[in-house]
Amino acid sequence: MAEIGATGNGGVNRQALTPEDTRGRQVLLEWAAKRGYTAAIDPIGNLFIRRPGAHPELSPVMTGSHLDSQPTGGRFDGVYGVLAGFEVLETLDDYAVVTERPMELVVWMNEEGSRFPPPTMGSAVASGAMPLERALATLDRNGVTIGDALAVQIEQLPQLQRRPLGTKGHVYIEAHIEQGPLLEAENCDIGIVKGIQGLHAYQVEVTGAEAHAGTTPMRHRKDALVAATTLIARIRSEIADPEDILRFTVGRFEVAPGASSTVPGKVTFIIDLRHPDPDHLLRTGERILQFCSGEVEHCAVSAKILLQSTPVIFNDQVVAMVREAAERRQFKHMSMISGATHDAKYMAEHTPTAMIFVPSEKGISHNEAENTRDEDLAAGTQILCDAMLAVMSAME
């Protein structure tokens, strides 16, 4: 998979619904076809690969993650959970295990949200948290909609059955790299993930007036870049968290018209805000919306909410069974809250859910240098397999 969209620096660029993303899905579907698994796609482009159980009428034990990446992403973020899940299915075949329930591997559409903001879009739509029509109308930088890009992809996956929206399962367990430094720092093999911190995303628009860089006196300018940078500095300073738990990021920042001799007339940027405490997150979000209204440095400022995802607590019973699996295998493990958001967040709304983390070298992620050791990848996959089998009958 790391060869598809390889950047040449050890990373991948396999953004949602690009030819690289389609190629990744084709490869996975070829493997699935060899094993005789059925494959289907829902209206927002989530992919479902099913290994049958003895009782096809029972809801499946599910796992999954995503194949799409950041523009300069690593080789493990998302793809690890997909391949770990597929490895579980294949292992059960290799040992001729017949399970009571079907087992289903989901490849979520557009988890990263880098080409089409916001992130975790496929699971949000499947869970009813985002309207399908709004998601399909989302534009990339070149004005291409998800609807159009998805139609192109589906044409190239002709073997797929169609299935309606909706993903309720018996249990959902997602394996993922930690993307942070804690497991490595504690010398742990496995993270038992008890929940996900909340994520708000705000899109801010700063409108000034385009003007000639050589002729327009500084005092007459309405420079949207100056206003935007002043605004961001002000917000950073006002919401600064001495405990360093709050995460405030501006990763997407676009300046128009973007010509060196024209004073910028418009800046659009996205604020990514995270905190494990829902009240703290809401309060901070409200303050940010207040800062992002009215006028800054003679420019008009407005903001809209792209995403307000509250912190999530996973199912106690599933979390406990993941922990038991780690204990039985004698892996060193620790409990943790996920700093990154994941599709498991939306699954948790209707299906008993948990996650398994494996260590990220130096905590590096969303970076081509992302790495996890082979033995850690294998350990996480083993725990995923054990836990999926354990929940098969134990959970009601």
Add this chain to the structure above:
Amino acid sequence: MAEIGATGNGGVNRQALTPEDTRGRQVLLEWAAKRGYTAAIDPIGNLFIRRPGAHPELSPVMTGSHLDSQPTGGRFDGVYGVLAGFEVLETLDDYAVVTERPMELVVWMNEEGSRFPPPTMGSAVASGAMPLERALATLDRNGVTIGDALAVQIEQLPQLQRRPLGTKGHVYIEAHIEQGPLLEAENCDIGIVKGIQGLHAYQVEVTGAEAHAGTTPMRHRKDALVAATTLIARIRSEIADPEDILRFTVGRFEVAPGASSTVPGKVTFIIDLRHPDPDHLLRTGERILQFCSGEVEHCAVSAKILLQSTPVIFNDQVVAMVREAAERRQFKHMSMISGATHDAKYMAEHTPTAMIFVPSEKGISHNEAENTRDEDLAAGTQILCDAMLAVMSAME
């Protein structure tokens, strides 16, 4: 011309060597062919349209400007000087005037520098101020070189003769909109342009480390956007000019990878710096280069010089003849220094040069709302015609 690349908001997007730029040149060449003028292109894509004189061996009286625009440019910037010059040639035909010297209209390649920085590239190369190879290798945002884009354009202008680099003329007079508020404020019809303020352009690169927006503590980040905005705020404050003569602009500012949930690893921006006093400009430029080196907010900062164009003083005698023409026609006029740079800057290095300005409504330019009244456009064209005829024999 305003229909070619029309933005729908009264402006144009006709950036250098785009299909729209090529279409603009085709239309002009069709008009030139109808009048029987010869047309040639030089290796950097400057276009020369020549009306013959009685003595073809004499150097031509030249005028010109540019057809390329900013991404959201107005209908007058550049195109006015080209159409005014063409109107002069046609008027001489209409009145069957035979001039001693040939008259030549130049359409400079890439005056704006918005697609391919820096600006005034065609005249810089023609005058020997920039090596041809360096200009041809300049990349746009999509990695297309000027060399390749120019080859595509030339294929679509098959009627053109080729001519070598070099543009020395008897005299060069360029008509242009003021792009500033002074003529309107003084209620003048004509600006007698005595020179051009200096322009430095610096490309600054800020390198941090990409990281996950949800998992990376603020204290561990190397956020290139935070560093770049801190740096710009620091420079603005340090070089602030209480007289408001210095112009400092960051118009191009690019954030990589540009994904909302990734801490930016790199920011690249261009500083556009202008001042009429060459010493002041140099001193300020040196201070900026000092600020843009070393480390800012845990990110590495480096800068390179894109352009260091010193202020230019035009030829006294040509300026005086423009003024005399304005006086004879009883237009209200004033002397001024151009805040914007122009191709006349490079022509002035080897050819006696002057410029004629007409008023810009509210001083607005590099903006789709750019406007100049019909009578002002006509007045400027009349003065251009009078001055070009006056210098024909008067100048030695």
